[in-house]
Amino acid sequence: MTLEELFDAHAQQVRRYLIRRLGGPAALADDLTGDVFVVAWRRRESIPEGMELPWLYAVARRVLANHRRRPTEVLVADLRDVEEIDDADPGHLVTEDLTLRTAWQKLSPRDREVLRLSAWEGLDGSALATALGISVSGAGAALSRARARFREELAAQV
Numbered sequence: 001m002t003l004e005e006l007f008d009a010h011a012q013q014v015r016r017y018l019i020r021r022l023g024g025p026a027a028l029a030d031d032l033t034g035d036v037f038v039v040a041w042r043r044r045e046s047i048p049e050g051m052e053l054p055w056l057y058a059v060a061r062r063v064l065a066n067h068r069r070r071p072t073e074v075l076v077a078d079l080r081d082v083e084e085i086d087d088a089d090p091g092h093l094v095t096e097d098l099t100l101r102t103a104w105q106k107l108s109p110r111d112r113e114v115l116r117l118s119a120w121e122g123l124d125g126s127a128l129a130t131a132l133g134i135s136v137s138g139a140g141a142a143l144s145r146a147r148a149r150f151r152e153e154l155a156a157q158v
Contacts, residue, residue, distance in 0.1 A: 103153035
């Protein structure tokens with residue numbers, strides 16, 4: 001698969017992944033999406049065939065982590081682009097429902113990321129393992145534990 005084909009096939013999904021995690025301006029997600037594909041171009045020989053999107057999500061996680069370590073100033077007006085909110089997006093639904101939001105916030109960042117990759121990005125099995133950078137059995141265990149903890153937190157809210 002050429003880089004152009006990779007970009008055409010997955011750029012929108014990577015961009016949405018970043019928008020959901022940034023909670024900030026779409027222009028920033030566009031910049032970081034570009035950074036993800038720069039890494040993909042540099043490491044194009046190591047992209048596993050058939051696992052391109054999970055591999056890109058793993059790169060996006062690292063690009064986002066590097067971005068968050070850099071000090072930046074963001075205008076309050078730029079914190080959320082209203083036109084970017086999709087009412088059908090599970091991320092939006094979680095933040096709008098007080099019970100879900102409270103339970104979600106009590107989870108560890110790792111549990112939230114595992115659940116996001118599974119429920120929001122639709123990854124499971126080896127795709128989830130690739131995105132997390134762990135074994136398939138480790139990904140299954142992480143997902144099982146994250147789901148159990150989320151259920152416990154939801155039950156505590158009721």
